[in-house]
Amino acid sequence: MSDHDIDPTSPRMAPKPEVTKINGRELKPSTLMMGHGFDPVLSEGSLKAPIFLTSTFAFPSAADGKRHFEGITGKRPGGADGLVYSRFNAPNQEILEDRLSVWDGAEDALSFSSGMTAICVLMLAYASQNDVIVHSGPLYAASEGFVAKILAKFGVTYVDFPAGATREQIDAVLEKARKQADEQGGKVCMVYLESPGNPTNALVDIEAVRDARNAALGEDCPIAIDNTFLGPLWQRPLEHGADIVVYSLTKYVGGHSDLVAGSIAGAKKWMDPVRMLRNTMGGICDPNTAWMLCRSLETVELRMSRAGENAAKVCDFLSKHPKVEGLGYLGMIKDARQQDIYDRHCLGAGSTFSLLLKGGEAECFRFLDSLKIAKLAVSLGGTETLASHPASMTHLSVAEGRRAELGISDNLVRISIGIEDADDLIADFEQALEAV
Ligand SMILES: *Cc1c(COP(=O)(O)O)cnc(C)c1O
Numbered sequence: 001m002s003d004h005d006i007d008p009t010s011p012r013m014a015p016k017p018e019v020t021k022i023n024g025r026e027l028k029p030s031t032l033m034m035g036h037g038f039d040p041v042l043s044e045g046s047l048k049a050p051i052f053l054t055s056t057f058a059f060p061s062a063a064d065g066k067r068h069f070e071g072i073t074g075k076r077p078g079g080a081d082g083l084v085y086s087r088f089n090a091p092n093q094e095i096l097e098d099r100l101s102v103w104d105g106a107e108d109a110l111s112f113s114s115g116m117t118a119i120c121v122l123m124l125a126y127a128s129q130n131d132v133i134v135h136s137g138p139l140y141a142a143s144e145g146f147v148a149k150i151l152a153k154f155g156v157t158y159v160d161f162p163a164g165a166t167r168e169q170i171d172a173v174l175e176k177a178r179k180q181a182d183e184q185g186g187k188v189c190m191v192y193l194e195s196p197g198n199p200t201n202a203l204v205d206i207e208a209v210r211d212a213r214n215a216a217l218g219e220d221c222p223i224a225i226d227n228t229f230l231g232p233l234w235q236r237p238l239e240h241g242a243d244i245v246v247y248s249l250t251k252y253v254g255g256h257s258d259l260v261a262g263s264i265a266g267a268k269k270w271m272d273p274v275r276m277l278r279n280t281m282g283g284i285c286d287p288n289t290a291w292m293l294c295r296s297l298e299t300v301e302l303r304m305s306r307a308g309e310n311a312a313k314v315c316d317f318l319s320k321h322p323k324v325e326g327l328g329y330l331g332m333i334k335d336a337r338q339q340d341i342y343d344r345h346c347l348g349a350g351s352t353f354s355l356l357l358k359g360g361e362a363e364c365f366r367f368l369d370s371l372k373i374a375k376l377a378v379s380l381g382g383t384e385t386l387a388s389h390p391a392s393m394t395h396l397s398v399a400e401g402r403r404a405e406l407g408i409s410d411n412l413v414r415i416s417i418g419i420e421d422a423d424d425l426i427a428d429f430e431q432a433l434e435a436v
Contacts, residue, residue, distance in 0.1 A: 016041070029102045029232075030301045033294075037098030051291045052091045057083040074276055087282050092290035097263070099297050100253075103232035104245050106265035110275055111285035111293075115228065115248025116142050118262030121283055122224060122246065123151060123190065125274040130155045130186030134177045136163045136193045136204045138406045140226065140248075141395065143194070157184065163195060163202035164338060170208055174216040188217055193242070194226040195235070195345075199354045199390045199414045200407045201328045203341040210241025222270055228252070229380070233304045234348035244270050249285075251381030255296050255303050261285045303383065303419055304351070310425060311351035311417040317426045318355060323363075323433050325411065328354035351417040352380045354390075360410040363436050364389050367413060370435035373420060373428040380416035385425055388414045 016039065020027055038049045059065035064082060071080035072088055083090060093111050100109040112118035123146065127133060133147055137160040147158050157180060161173040177188045191213055195204035206225065213223055224244040225237045228251050237245050247253060249261040262285075264274060278284060285293070315329045331349030333339045342349075357363045368376050374385040378394050388394065395408050403409075417425065 032102050033099055033297045033300075036102060037095040049092060049095055049291065049294065051287050053287060054090070055086050057085070057090075072279060074272075077272075079272065079275060086287075087284060088279050089284065090287055090290075092287040092294070093285055096285065096290040096293050096297075099294060100232075100247075100263050101265055103297075103300075104227075104236065104238055104265045106238060106245065106267070108268045108271040109263055109265035110271055110278060111249075111290060112262040112264075112278070112283050113285055113289075114260045115140075115246075115250055115262035116146075117283040118246055118248075118264050119143050119226070120146055120150075121277055121281060122244065122264055122274050123147065123192070124281075125277040126190045126222065127151055127154070127156045128186065128189065130181075130184040131189035132156070132177045132181040132184065132186060133158045134173060134188060134191045135160050136165075136195065136197070137161065138163070138197045138200070139192070139194045140198060140228075141398065143192075143226065147192075155184065155186070156189075163193075163197040163200075163204045164335075164341070165205070165208075166337070167205070167208040167212060170205075170212040171216065174212055178216060188221050191217075191221060191223045192225075193223065194228075195237075196229050196330065196350075197406075198229065199328070199395070199412065201229075201330055201353060202407075203330075203338055203345065205341045206237055206240040206242055206345060222266075224264070229352055230346060230348070230350050233301060234308070234350055235346050237345075238266065240345055243267065249293055251379065252304055252307075253296060253300055253381075254293060255300060255382060257377075257379060257382035257384065259289050259292050261289050261293060304348075306419040307351035307381075307417050308348050310419065310422045311353065312349065313422040314415075314417055314425050314429065315353060318429060321430075321433055323358055323436055324355065325358045326356040328356070328407075328412075353415055353417075355413045355415055356409070357411050357413060357436065359436070361389070361392060364411060364413050366436050367432050370432040371428055372431070373424060374415070374432075378414075380414075382416070383419050385418040385420060385428075386416045390414050 040046055043050050068080045068082045068084045070076040072084055096111050097109040135158055159173055159177040181188050193204045209223055222243040224246055225242040226246045227235055227237050228248045244264055244266040247263045249263055312331055315327055318324050319327055333342055368387055374387045377386045378388045390408050391410050395403055
């Protein structure tokens with residue numbers, strides 16, 4: 001505390017309990033993002049949280065230090081009740097984690113240095129030798145690779161099923177996984193989903209997965225879901241039976257293509273084993289990135305809403321264009337089963353979709369090279385519109401047969417719509433299509 005402080009006994013300077021309700025009305029996440037989890041009184045009145053660049057924290061007393069370490073090491077359940085060391089947690093990350101929990105209606109959240117760090121630490125926390133992971137397909141290529149190549153080194157195997165599978169198909173997959181686990185002398189340790197799948201936008205029926213899991217495996221086997229493409233606005237998986245929601249915060253949540261980070265959220269009992277492993281391995285988000293993410297969370301609803309509206313207008317234009325063969329856009333689903341999942345699970349169609357051009361790679365490349373506003377880059381969810389060619393870029397390492405199975409054809413362009421002016425974007429796509 002500096003001598004700039006007003007009398008610390010003044011009521012204006014006392015820490016205030018946080019307001020989350022007014023007249024019985026629960027405040028919405030977009031309101032809570034401006035202050036949740038941070039009291040300016042604790043930081044010289046600074047309206048915004050400072051960035052706490054420190055590796056370690058001073059204990060008020062030796063007894064406090066002991067108590068904190070009992071929490072960190074798991075000797076006492078519930079985790080640390082104070083700050084200890086920045087590999088475990090720190091103020092900016094705690095504020096970020098509190099705010100991320102709000103969006104997903106989760107009890108707890110953990111932040112990581114990237115989406116892949118979150119996914120790898122999550123899986124390592126739950127998988128033991130000879131276990132089986134059940135997962136939907138397609139997954140983000142690095143997630144699929146981590147299961148198939150890295151966890152395989154520890155005797156962990158997997159069974160996958162296509163996104164969009166019916167309850168009967170999921171039942172059969174879980175039965176197969178259970179047998180496989182028995183034969184290996186392990187258990188089914190996790191059901192891992194990604195919905196919608198990339199780049200096809202195929203949706204997983206989370207409710208059917210939950211019912212099948214409850215029937216076949218009981219509730220000790222967690223269902224985790226990568227919600228990067230629709231979260232936190234357009235899909236709320238914890239309300240449909242998922243236990244753990246996973247994000248690459250690099251995408252919509254960060255939203256400005258200027259940082260890399262990840263998170264998971266869910267009930268404390270699901271977070272605790274992951275927190276323990278993160279304490280050991282590291283991989284927590286750094287304070288500067290956590291601060292940037294808190295800034296991003298203040299506008300996430302605005303940005304996603306605008307991007308979603310833009311995508312609807314652009315897709316309306318593209319769907320009528322003679323050089324377009326089709327669109328993989330959640331606002332224009334052709335399949336009744338997929339539409340049913342969408343209606344039950346989704347609150348918006350998102351702003352990331354695939355565009356199928358008439359032709360193949362050559363036509364796609366001419367289209368991509370002609371774009372003037374949209375940037376030619378992988379990733380998604382940023383303020384700017386991006387376009388890429390999965391078959392020759394993000395999914396180049398996927399075997400040709402598997403690529404065909406996943407619907408990743410040579411005439412598929414992946415587009416993530418940003419928050420530019422919608423008519424400007426339409427003009428850009430129109431002139432690029434003319435060049436094809
Ligand atoms: C980008 C992405 C990831 C990986 O996240 P990073 O932040 O790049 O590590 C995982 N899942 C999905 C669906 C993604 O789009």
